[in-house]
Structures are given as C-alpha cells and as structure tokens.
Amino acid sequence: MHNDAPVYLCEIVCPYQPTRTLRSANNNMLEVKRTRTQAGDCSFAVAAASLWNNLPTVIKTWDNLTSFKRLLKTHFCVIRHEHYINFS
Structure with a gap:
C-alpha cells in the first residue's frame, strides 16, 4: 500500500x-x-x-515496516487465540 x-x-x-x-x-x-x-x-x-x-485501520496505515510486521503478527495471534477459546 x-x-x-x-x-x-x-x-x-x-x-x-x-x-x-x-x-x-x-x-x-x-x-x-x-x-x-x-x-x-x-x-x-x-x-x-x-x-x-x-485488518484494523491502525495496522493498515502504519508506516514503519518492522512495527507493521509486529502489529500484524500480534493481531493474528489474538484472533487465533480468540478462535481457540471459542471452540474449547
């Protein structure tokens, strides 16, 4: 982007x-x-x-690539964790 x-x-x-x-x-x-x-x-x-x-807008608009990758990884880990909790 x-x-x-x-x-x-x-x-x-x-x-x-x-x-x-x-x-x-x-x-x-x-x-x-x-x-x-x-x-x-x-x-x-x-x-x-x-x-x-x-993706949340705050992640899509992030300019720093290193921070973007960290935010993206955190976002998907949270989603996976929530998905796991809901199906446990």
Whole structure:
C-alpha cells in the first residue's frame, strides 16, 4: 500500500477505487476480484485482498515496516487465540 511492493504483486492486487464517492474510498482497501468458483475464492488475489480489507485501520496505515510486521503478527495471534477459546 505504500508503493513498496514488487511490481508483480501490484499487478495482482489493486487498490479499491469506487466508481462514485463513498466513505470507504479512504480506508486503504484493496479490490476483491469477483470469482465464480470456490477455487477462485481461494486464489491469492482474492484471499490477500480480503485479509487486508479485514485488518484494523491502525495496522493498515502504519508506516514503519518492522512495527507493521509486529502489529500484524500480534493481531493474528489474538484472533487465533480468540478462535481457540471459542471452540474449547
């Protein structure tokens, strides 16, 4: 999102640009490609965009890569822990 990604990733995952003015336009979201099959739903482009869009805004807007990785890891560990607690 901060123009640090390799070109091949930028070609696969595109920023969300609504066709009209929406509040979601400023949320650093990615476009989720429409698919017709379950296999398409599991593709990298769809899964990566969905995961990114579901992150809290504070993580998506972090500028420092090291801190971003730490926040991301913490976020997913908390989610996994909550999931584990709910199914225990």
